[in-house]
Structure formats: structure tokens, C-alpha cells
Amino acid sequence: MYGKRTPGGWLFFALVLAAACLFLPTASFAEATEEKVDVEHFPDDWFWGQPNRPEGHIDLVGRKLPELDLVDWMNGELTREDLEGRIVLIDFWATWCGPCIAGIPKMNELYEKHKDDGVIVLGVCGSSRGQERMAEIVEQHGMKFPTAKDHTQEAARKMAVRWWPTYILVDRNSIIRGVGFGPDGVEKGLAALLEEQPPPAAEETETASIVFDEDQLMGWLEGNDKRKQMLRNWAGQPAPELHLTNWTNGEPATLEDLRGKIVVLDFWATWCGPCIASIPRNNEIYERYKDRGVVYIGVCHPQGGETMAQVAEEHGIKFPVALDADRRTIQAYHVNGFPDYYIIGRDGRHLVPDIRNAAVEEALQVILEQEEQAGPAQEVAEVPGS
DSSP states (O other): OOSSOOHHHHHHHHHHHHHHOOOOOOOOGGGOOSOOOOOOOOOGGGBTTTTSOOHHHHHHTTSBOOOOOOEEEESOOOOHHHHTTSEEEEEEEOTTOHHHHHHHHHHHHHHHHHGGGTEEEEEEEOOSTTGGGHHHHHHHTTOOSOEEEOTTSHHHHHTTOOSSSEEEEEOTTSBEEEEEEOHHHHHHHHHHHHHHSOOOOOOOOSSOOOOOOHHHHHHHBOSOHHHHHHHHHHTTSBOOOOOOEEEESSOOOOTTTTTTSEEEEEEEOTTOHHHHHTHHHHHHHHHHHGGGTEEEEEEEOSTTGGGHHHHHHHTTOOSOEEEOTTSHHHHHTTOOSSSEEEEEOTTSBEEEEEEOGGGHHHHHHHHHHHHHHHSSOOOOOOOTTO
16 A cells, blocks of 8 residues: 555545545644744655645644553553653554555554664554444554554544544654654654664663564464464563552552563453362462562452452462452453463563463473573562562
8 A cells, every 4th residue: 555656546545535534623732831842844745734734733843742541552552651762653543544544554564664763653543433443453454553542532632633544753852743744754754753863772681582483472372363463463562551459469569560570460250160270270380480580460350359359268379369340451451261361571561462371381481591591580679469
């Protein structure tokens, strides 16, 4: 779709875009708290709507990226801190929008090409119409980069979104550099920003870089080929935050608290026979590796959750368990069965999402062996209840 185009092809694309265009109320820019920064403006012909680009788009250039309230993340959850020091390409899209769907391969390409250059591609499903199909569309079209719902349309209002897709570039200083790029213009803008703000020199980290054999990794994952490919794309992406209550066998903890630990999430339910049957094995793995910085957390389904503490005591669960009262964490991780297991690295990123029960210990052994080969084990702080 984004290769060489004939004039007729461009005309068709423009007509489809015009047909799909949905005009929204523009933001009240007077409420912006940040003063505008003097930055170099990109050429008008890189944007849709030129030579009469929307005033709201132009007004945003040079302003600080506002907070965006996004929910129901897929392909990893991003926080404001994750965006700091990164060039961010924001793709406001809609499930019903043909040009948005046609643009996914190009966005995937830019994501894969520049993810090691300090570039983040962020998808925002911004139209209220059809948001319930976001997960379906992401899986069906193989979207690889993090995406989430603009459930109140407030993010679209803040960013003066007037049509779908709307491509926005934000520089490493969190300054908006352009809104409403055309499909070729966004690539030019990204190249210009990378030239202006090159990737920072690689920093040595205390955590070893874990690299799995591709066939081995795919063999560990659960599901059909389409789900496995989606899970494979999650590897290396920030894991969604934990929103849990009623902690038992340990104090409340967030992924930030658990930085420096390898985290195994055990999604289970009090009514789930296989979950109960797996407790002895999970206890064994937890006990065997806890002194090497491995933490187990049982995430309990809310149905039957009122008996969670009782079940944990009756069956002798030794690791922390907590209740996902509103299913927010279950939904963020796209859990599709119980028990489901997810392994998160010491840096808070997915290592092996939705791994088969029987493969958990094998994966942990591979991870820990690679860390040992890379050098002395990282010293980690104790987490309450670990």
C-alpha cells in the first residue's frame, strides 16, 4: 500500500480518506499549560490538508505532549516515563477506517526498523465507533506495536484529531513536531527527527539481554498460529501494570516495585481444577528459584475471588496471590484460559507471554543460564513477601 504509487492510486487513497474522514471538535488550546517551544517546522507538503492545514494542527507544534488517558492496552502498555527520551510516532486510527487498516503494514515496518533507535510507535484507537473490535482488528491484521483505546475521546480532542488516520510525531524532548502527516510525510518526518536527534549511545546495563531460539520460543507459547505470532510480537514490549487487590502471602507490589526481578504471573481461579492441580508444581518452582531473583504472583479471577485467601491456605500456596477484582489485569494481558502463565524480565518487559505450564521451568533455566554466562548475577532488592 505504501510502495510505489500510480497517480490513480494516490487519488483513490485520498478519496477513501475523505470518505472516512470524521471531523471532531478541536481542542481548546488556551488550556495548554506549556509555552510553545521554537522548533523547526516540517514542509507543508508532508501533511494532509495543505496548503490549508487545520489551525489546531499547526498550533500544537512546539507544545509539550499532554497526558493521554488510554485503556485496554495490547502489545504492551506504555507509561509517560516510557516515552521520555524517545521519538514517538502516534497513530490515531479507527477499526472501521480503510486507510487506517491499510497503514498497519507501514507502521509495523517503521516500528521494526527503528525500535532500536529509541523510537516508539503508539497506536490510539480513537473513534468511539467500533472500539469494541480493537482486539479483533489488531490480531487479524498483525499490528505489532502497542495500541490502546481513547475511551473518552479526550486524547483525540487534545491532539486536534480531525480525521483517521492522524499521524503525529513527538521528539525526544516530548515536544510535538507535527500533526496530520501524510503516509509518506510521516516517514520523512521520522527520518528528519532521527537526523536531528540521533539515537543515544547504547548504555551498558546490569541486566543481561535475553535471546531465545525462535523455534524454542514459539514452541513454548500457547494458542493457534495467529495467537502465537501476536504473543511473539509482545516479547520485549513493556508488560501492562498490575491492578490487584486483597494481597495474600505478601505485600502489594507493582511492576516498578519488582524491577530487578524475574516475574512469573500465574493467572488462576478458585473454581479452576487445573489451576488447583498446578499449585504443588508452582510451589516447587517458586522455592527452587526465589533466591535467584524469581518472583511468582498468582492473579486470581474475580469469580469466586471471595474464597481466594481460603483456597490459598487450604492448598498451601507459598507465593503471593492477589485479586483482579475488575478483570483489568486479565484483560490487559489478554488471558484466554486458566491457568495462564506470563514471564516478565527484570526490566519490566515481556520475556515469554502466555507460556505453556509445562515449559515455565525450562524457560526460567534458559533465562538464568544466559544471565550467568553474561556475567555476575545482578544484585536485587528484596520485595515484600517474595
